Amino acid sequence: MSKQTPHTRADYRYFQTITTRWMDNDVYRHVNNVNYYSFFDTAVNEYMMREGVLTLDSAAVCLVVETGCQYFSPVAFPDLIHCGLRVAHLGNTSVRFEIGIFRNDENVAAAQGHFVHVCCDRDTQRPLAMPSAMRTALEKLRV
Amino acid sequence: MSKQTPHTRADYRYFQTITTRWMDNDVYRHVNNVNYYSFFDTAVNEYMMREGVLTLDSAAVCLVVETGCQYFSPVAFPDLIHCGLRVAHLGNTSVRFEIGIFRNDENVAAAQGHFVHVCCDRDTQRPLAMPSAMRTALEKLRV
Amino acid sequence: MSKQTPHTRADYRYFQTITTRWMDNDVYRHVNNVNYYSFFDTAVNEYMMREGVLTLDSAAVCLVVETGCQYFSPVAFPDLIHCGLRVAHLGNTSVRFEIGIFRNDENVAAAQGHFVHVCCDRDTQRPLAMPSAMRTALEKLRV
Amino acid sequence: MSKQTPHTRADYRYFQTITTRWMDNDVYRHVNNVNYYSFFDTAVNEYMMREGVLTLDSAAVCLVVETGCQYFSPVAFPDLIHCGLRVAHLGNTSVRFEIGIFRNDENVAAAQGHFVHVCCDRDTQRPLAMPSAMRTALEKLRV
Numbered sequence: 001m002s003k004q005t006p007h008t009r010a011d012y013r014y015f016q017t018i019t020t021r022w023m024d025n026d027v028y029r030h031v032n033n034v035n036y037y038s039f040f041d042t043a044v045n046e047y048m049m050r051e052g053v054l055t056l057d058s059a060a061v062c063l064v065v066e067t068g069c070q071y072f073s074p075v076a077f078p079d080l081i082h083c084g085l086r087v088a089h090l091g092n093t094s095v096r097f098e099i100g101i102f103r104n105d106e107n108v109a110a111a112q113g114h115f116v117h118v119c120c121d122r123d124t125q126r127p128l129a130m131p132s133a134m135r136t137a138l139e140k141l142r143v
Numbered sequence: 144m145s146k147q148t149p150h151t152r153a154d155y156r157y158f159q160t161i162t163t164r165w166m167d168n169d170v171y172r173h174v175n176n177v178n179y180y181s182f183f184d185t186a187v188n189e190y191m192m193r194e195g196v197l198t199l200d201s202a203a204v205c206l207v208v209e210t211g212c213q214y215f216s217p218v219a220f221p222d223l224i225h226c227g228l229r230v231a232h233l234g235n236t237s238v239r240f241e242i243g244i245f246r247n248d249e250n251v252a253a254a255q256g257h258f259v260h261v262c263c264d265r266d267t268q269r270p271l272a273m274p275s276a277m278r279t280a281l282e283k284l285r286v
Numbered sequence: 287m288s289k290q291t292p293h294t295r296a297d298y299r300y301f302q303t304i305t306t307r308w309m310d311n312d313v314y315r316h317v318n319n320v321n322y323y324s325f326f327d328t329a330v331n332e333y334m335m336r337e338g339v340l341t342l343d344s345a346a347v348c349l350v351v352e353t354g355c356q357y358f359s360p361v362a363f364p365d366l367i368h369c370g371l372r373v374a375h376l377g378n379t380s381v382r383f384e385i386g387i388f389r390n391d392e393n394v395a396a397a398q399g400h401f402v403h404v405c406c407d408r409d410t411q412r413p414l415a416m417p418s419a420m421r422t423a424l425e426k427l428r429v
Numbered sequence: 430m431s432k433q434t435p436h437t438r439a440d441y442r443y444f445q446t447i448t449t450r451w452m453d454n455d456v457y458r459h460v461n462n463v464n465y466y467s468f469f470d471t472a473v474n475e476y477m478m479r480e481g482v483l484t485l486d487s488a489a490v491c492l493v494v495e496t497g498c499q500y501f502s503p504v505a506f507p508d509l510i511h512c513g514l515r516v517a518h519l520g521n522t523s524v525r526f527e528i529g530i531f532r533n534d535e536n537v538a539a540a541q542g543h544f545v546h547v548c549c550d551r552d553t554q555r556p557l558a559m560p561s562a563m564r565t566a567l568e569k570l571r572v
Binding site: 303304305306307308309311315324325327328331332335336342362363364 | 446447448449450451452454458467468470471474475478479485505506507
């Protein structure tokens with residue numbers, strides 16, 4: 001990945017609020033780099049569950065094949081995280097989400113990254129054409 | 144600990160809302176037992192930070208000497224957690240918090256537990272008489 | 287729980303080694319209190335999986351109804367954790383594990399706690415008489 | 430990132446063993462995508478601590494500016510993780526680590542990623558020319 005410019009909130013289509021936890025901070029007193037991916041994972045799955053296109057029992061599950069993040073400025077407990085979400089690419093079986101991490105009321109992203117899901121059959125774990133309801137929900141986030 | 148009866152919201156003095164995360168759920172599809180302690184840890188420290196009696200630079204730090212939890216009914220991502228907080232005992236150097244975990248709009252606790260903090264000097268890690276501002280903040284939660 | 291005396295390794299029947307992780311340390315530079323329960327959870331389940339009495343597909347699952355821990359002295363990444371395990375009570379449907387946390391080569395526990403599992407039917411989540419193979423495996427740890 | 434070919438162990442210079450934990454598995458019964466970054470974070474920092482070039486009190490701290498991962502095949506508790514480590518780029522203030530995740534005795538990576546550290550002054554959090562001892566330790570991993 002080349003060095004990106006931080007996005008602003010206007011670059012995203014949907015926002016999910018996530019509370020930080022005391023143990024998110026590491027010895028450097030900021031949210032540890034690992035936890036940002038938990039915010040990505042949560043925003044993406046919560047969006048799909050709220051849209052009714054993913055349940056804990058879905059025949060079609062979404063497996064992660066690639067993730068990445070660039071960190072611009074720290075966040076720290078007890079900051080509130082606002083995750084901006086958008087869809088940058090929507091293929092036959094896969095989707096590339098892009099996520100911006102906004103700290104409290106800030107308009108410029110503290111971090112941003114991507115998250116690639118492949119839609120798979122729960123039992124065989126083989127790729128599956130994305131169900132149309134899922135595709136419709138994801139189209140709403142497309143940029 | 145003997146088997147307790149689940150508390151209701153009226154049993155607590157202060158509430159902190161915590162969002163669950165996708166990875167909080169374990170293979171049994173419920174929030175894993177470990178994560179409840181992260182809710183306790185967050186509610187206690189956030190209360191003290193909001194009251195202005197604990198900062199990441201405080202000379203007096205709060206170290207945990209005992210915790211415990213009883214689990215009554217499951218919670219699962221994307222449930223919203225409401226942590227009820229109260230102080231059951233306030234000593235010269237230590238405080239016993241009791242915490243109830245309430246799922247979404249439910250009035251009966253899904254789990255409840257305790258969390259014992261000892262106030263210590265940051266450098267020596269030896270117990271310290273609790274600063275009066277901290278004591279005042281904790282008195283407000285006393286039952 | 288009343289204040290306990292730290293156990294030694296001789297008080298336990300089985301040991302599981304667990305590596306600490308950078309993010310286990312919190313702002314106080316020690317393993318955060320929450321993570322000890324992850325060590326408990328791991329030692330208990332890994333013992334049962336190694337004994338062949340629990341799989342990710344078992345019809346009988348083990349749900350946690352109570353946990354607790356007393357913390358005596360800190361551990362910190364990159365310390366190696368040795369979890370001592372023993373069974374203090376074995377009922378018809380439930381088992382009480384006791385766990386000691388030993389830091390590197392130390393013989394006195396840095397923390398110790400308990401973990402109560404109830405054997406349940408995976409589908410109904412109702413208590414179930416413990417399968418005999420599971421009981422036999424747990425008897426080996428009994429004190 | 431373009432789709433990569435999985436590496437083998439011979440592609441790495443140093444290995445760190447990490448034990449998985451019960452709660453690393455998510456509802457899909459595999460180690461959740463987030464936890465891989467905890468393995469990266471642990472392998473990198475443990476290498477530097479073992480080499481004596483990073484302590485919890487170092488004046489020079491290492492802050493993370495970019496991370497990424499591609500996932501090829503699942504790992505699941507209780508698998509043992511072997512993290513392969515190498516240095517792909519070593520600049521004046523920054524280092525790009527590449528990490529391979531190997532499951533148990535497998536020779537082909539289950540996942541691989543990168544982790545970019547910038548050496549900073551602990552107090553100002555501004556980039557700092559990397560201390561020579563740290564540079565020497567990192568040169569050993571260079572490919």
